[in-house]
Amino acid sequence: MTVRIGVITWPGSLDDRDAQRAIRLAGAEPVALWHGSHDLEGVDALVLPGGFSYGDYLRAGAIAALSPIMTEVKDAAASGMPVLGICNGFQMLVEAHLLPGGLIRNDHQHFVRRDQKLTVENVSTAWTSDFTAGQEIVIPLKNADGGYIASEETLDRIEGEGLVAFRYADVNPNGSLRDIAGLTNEAGNVVGLMPHPEHATEAGFGPNTADAMRSGTDGLAFFTSAIAAVSRVAA
Numbered sequence: 340m341t342v343r344i345g346v347i348t349w350p351g352s353l354d355d356r357d358a359q360r361a362i363r364l365a366g367a368e369p370v371a372l373w374h375g376s377h378d379l380e381g382v383d384a385l386v387l388p389g390g391f392s393y394g395d396y397l398r399a400g401a402i403a404a405l406s407p408i409m410t411e412v413k414d415a416a417a418s419g420m421p422v423l424g425i426c427n428g429f430q431m432l433v434e435a436h437l438l439p440g441g442l443i444r445n446d447h448q449h450f451v452r453r454d455q456k457l458t459v460e461n462v463s464t465a466w467t468s469d470f471t472a473g474q475e476i477v478i479p480l481k482n483a484d485g486g487y488i489a490s491e492e493t494l495d496r497i498e499g500e501g502l503v504a505f506r507y508a509d510v511n512p513n514g515s516l517r518d519i520a521g522l523t524n525e526a527g528n529v530v531g532l533m534p535h536p537e538h539a540t541e542a543g544f545g546p547n548t549a550d551a552m553r554s555g556t557d558g559l560a561f562f563t564s565a566i567a568a569v570s571r572v573a574a
Contacts, residue, residue, distance in 0.1 A: 340573055342367040342566045345382035347412075349374040349403050353390035354425065354537060361537040362386070365562035374406040383569040384421040384465070385412060387428025389481075389535055399442060399484040400430030409435055419572075421465035421565045422529045426482055429521070429531035438522045438531050439497060440489035445482070446514025454546035454555070455480035455534050456508040457520050461501055464527040465568035469560040475508055476557035477546045478534035485533040487515035500525065505532050528568075536561040 344362045346369055348355045359369035370382050374392075379385070394402020403409075409431070416422045416437055424432035432438045445451060454477050459470040470476070489497065494517055497503060505521035513533070521532025536558030539545040546555035 340570065342384070342569045343370050343382045344368070344384045344386060344562070344565065345370045345372045345379055346386045346388055347372045347374055347408055348388070349392040349406065349427075351391035351393055351395070352388055352427070354535060355388040355390070357535075357537040358386045358388045358425065361540040361558065361562055364540050365559055365566060367562065367566050372408065374403065374408050377407055377411055379408075379411050379415060384565045385415060385423070387412070387422070387424040387431050388537070389426030389428060392427055392431070395427070398434070400427055400434045403427070404431045404434035413437065416524070416529050419526060419528050421568055423466050423561065423565065424529075424531035425535055425537065426485075426533055429533055430484065432529065432531040437529050438524060439493050439502075440487055440522070442484055442533070443486045443488055444484050445486050445512070450481070450483040451485070451512045452479075452481040453512060454478075455510070455512060455520075457505045457534060458508045460503045460506055461523055463501075464504060464523045464530050464564075466530040466561050466564050467504060467523075468567060469564040477539065477548070477555050478536050478558055479538040479546060480512055480534040482513065482533055485513040485515065487519045487533075489516065497522065504530050505534075
């Protein structure tokens, strides 16, 4: 079967085409979706891409989380469909209460762009099964509102239930509490993170590695994991 993964575009999205390319490189068919539609076009998984969205000046992702298509996104997530939110998409997921907590302006008040080392904390999700627990990966990061926050009670629950999917390693680039870079929901089908795995899927265009400049492809495993998750359900 050909796995079809939808990528939703909002006014201001700028990494939707990159996400589509990453999906294609992983071996699935990308499907372009529009935020104002109520039609998911029969896709098997969803990506809420990075960039910006209208209304970010109020609070990042807050208005986009009310877009028409988010009704279908919530229903799809509740049914178990794999959903990935990247950067602005992660902000939408927390604003839509599909993931706990919130995201605020970086603690240093500056936009940050760096190749960021992450530790993989949870490999039992639809988007992380092709990693190994404790694996260190390098994924490009670019954001101004990437500081993850939550109450101490929520943070303790997240930690206790194993919902931290990724943690910043070596450097915390934005002041995120407990170095949290990405989360999963309890069911493991919804994952959000601030770094951009779609920018680390093709040799020659990814982060530098010890082997060669721009050779990092750690992000590809996000998309191959989702393809495997969908294929297991269909088998």
